[in-house]
Amino acid sequence: MMDFTDDQLQRYSRHIILPEVGGKGQAKIAGAKVFIVGAGGLGCPVGYYLTAAGVGTIALVDNDSVEMSNLQRQIAHSVNTIGMPKVESAKRTFEALNPDVRVIAMQRRLSKDDILDLIRDYDVVVDGSDNFPTRYLVNDACVMAGKPLVSGAILRFEGQVTTIVPHDGPCYRCLFEEPPPAGLVPSCQEAGVLGVLPGVIGALQATEVLKLILGKGEVLKGELLIYNALKTEFRKVKVPRNPSCPLCGEHRTITELVDYNEGYCSMP
Amino acid sequence: MEEIAADKRINIKGFVCPYTFVKAKLAIESLEVGQVLEILLDSEEASRNIPKSMEDHGQKMLKNEKINDTDWILVVRKERE
Numbered sequence A: 001m002m003d004f005t006d007d008q009l010q011r012y013s014r015h016i017i018l019p020e021v022g023g024k025g026q027a028k029i030a031g032a033k034v035f036i037v038g039a040g041g042l043g044c045p046v047g048y049y050l051t052a053a054g055v056g057t058i059a060l061v062d063n064d065s066v067e068m069s070n071l072q073r074q075i076a077h078s079v080n081t082i083g084m085p086k087v088e089s090a091k092r093t094f095e096a097l098n099p100d101v102r103v104i105a106m107q108r109r110l111s112k113d114d115i116l117d118l119i120r121d122y123d124v125v126v127d128g129s130d131n132f133p134t135r136y137l138v139n140d141a142c143v144m145a146g147k148p149l150v151s152g153a154i155l156r157f158e159g160q161v162t163t164i165v166p167h168d169g170p171c172y173r174c175l176f177e178e179p180p181p182a183g184l185v186p187s188c189q190e191a192g193v194l195g196v197l198p199g200v201i202g203a204l205q206a207t208e209v210l211k212l213i214l215g216k217g218e219v220l221k222g223e224l225l226i227y228n229a230l231k232t233e234f235r236k237v238k239v240p241r242n243p244s245c246p247l248c249g250e251h252r253t254i255t256e257l258v259d260y261n262e263g264y265c266s267m268p
Numbered sequence B: 001m002e003e004i005a006a007d008k009r010i011n012i013k014g015f016v017c018p019y020t021f022v023k024a025k026l027a028i029e030s031l032e033v034g035q036v037l038e039i040l041l042d043s044e045e046a047s048r049n050i051p052k053s054m055e056d057h058g059q060k061m062l063k064n065e066k067i068n069d070t071d072w073i074l075v076v077r078k079e080r081e
């Protein structure tokens, strides 16, 4: 069993006294490695709460730098870190919250050539990206590597969360085989997003991650949770596995990773 | 009174809620089902709360005794993980 320091005993006391967590569960959280794609609207709250929860290793991948327009929703950044790489800005915030956590900042874009190597050592992947090429790349890599993936998306007043457990539940391509053509999808700059929305969706994603680590409760496997902030309404939509899914179905036609052309909104 | 042989003893004098329960719960976790934990404490509040929380978590309280002006001894048997 993990030996907690007095500080850790205090910090994690409200976890340890939960029957579903306990000292053993907290030790699992401390041993877990989570890979977060995007240090924007979703990546900030996911990383922030997982840091507070004491996840041992958190990798953050994002190529962008902090801008004033991010601060309406990207809560790990501040006026003091404008111009700094987002991953570095978030790393500072998370380390100030909890020095137990090792934050690995990767300022880069993910590509089909490196994503499988990058996620290899991690237990869970979180998608907080804002564009379809990355969403499909991350989905495909997780299915190929057999990594559970907690996927989130936000637009205007509506957000979605689902948890992909490869070859057990459906994947993103079971829903939508191919990304929509560029131009059909509104860019988030044009569409806008309520600043608190990624906080709700990111907190749900962080909850899914903790349940996967603990092996407790039920995750959103085969279900898409849709949150409408204007109506204050949650809906769950069942999503079956698609036997003809090109990635995880019976006759797989996608056996290599694809980098789709950019042309989508790339502002997280 | 029948004496119960403890498999583990902890002294949590000086601790207050909720750390009294956190310490007791970690000690229970380290035991096997069927083993017995003896807890020495000096918080009146904890002497009431720990037995209740232990039973909420499915453990069995065997003893809750005030042994002098300041201290209590609780004895708990682990019934479940």
Ligand SMILES: [Zn+2]
Pocket (backbone or CB within 6 Å): A170, A171, A172, A173, A174, A175, A242, A245, A246, A247, A248, A249
């Ligand atoms: Zn699929």
